[in-house]
Amino acid sequence: MRLRLIVTLMCLVISTPSFAHGADQHVLGTIMAFDATHAEIKTTKGQSVNVRINKQTRYKDERNPKGAGVPEVGDRVVIKAETGEKKGDKMLLATEIHFSSAKRVPTPMPMPPVPAQPVQ
Numbered sequence: 227m228r229l230r231l232i233v234t235l236m237c238l239v240i241s242t243p244s245f246a247h248g249a250d251q252h253v254l255g256t257i258m259a260f261d262a263t264h265a266e267i268k269t270t271k272g273q274s275v276n277v278r279i280n281k282q283t284r285y286k287d288e289r290n291p292k293g294a295g296v297p298e299v300g301d302r303v304v305i306k307a308e309t310g311e312k313k314g315d316k317m318l319l320a321t322e323i324h325f326s327s328a329k330r331v332p333t334p335m336p337m338p339p340v341p342a343q344p345v346q
Contacts, residue, residue, distance in 0.1 A: 251318060253277060253305040257297055257325075265320065267303060277307055277318045288326045297325035 253275050259266040267275045287293045297303055303325045307318035 250321070251307050251309070253303070253307060253318065255303065257299050257301050257303055260297060260299055265297075265303075265305070265323075267305065275318070277305055277320045279320050279323075283320045284322050286322065286324045288324060297323060298327070301325045301327050 253267050253269065255267040255269040255275070257265055258268045258274065263279055265277050265279060267277060269275060285294075285296050287295050287297075303323055305318075305320050305324075306322040307320045309316075309318060
């Protein structure tokens with residue numbers, strides 16, 4: 227009897243930390259659209275996910291940890307989000323956005339037109 231009680235209590239104690247993680251979800255992908263209130267992310271599986279952004283959303287640039295920038299279209303992101311507060315609200319609310327700026331390839335300067343030479 228005592229053994230069963232001890233085993234049952236141990237199972238409860240071991241499973242408790244899994245409940246502490248919360249209902250957060252992670253979205254990985256590339257930013258397709260971004261403004262002050264929402265971000266549209268194309269996931270690695272090709273799905274489009276809309277995430278709301280508010281004033282409490284924190285940003286972290288992985289290439290510049292001390293910078294206070296925000297991501298741009300084309301950047302790779304990992305978004306930690308929670309589900310909407312309302313019952314019918316399916317949109318996610320971002321709490322943290324970790325991003326890595328896409329490598330910007332400078333566009334080459336166009337060659338100046340060569341003046342046509344008269345035929346002699």
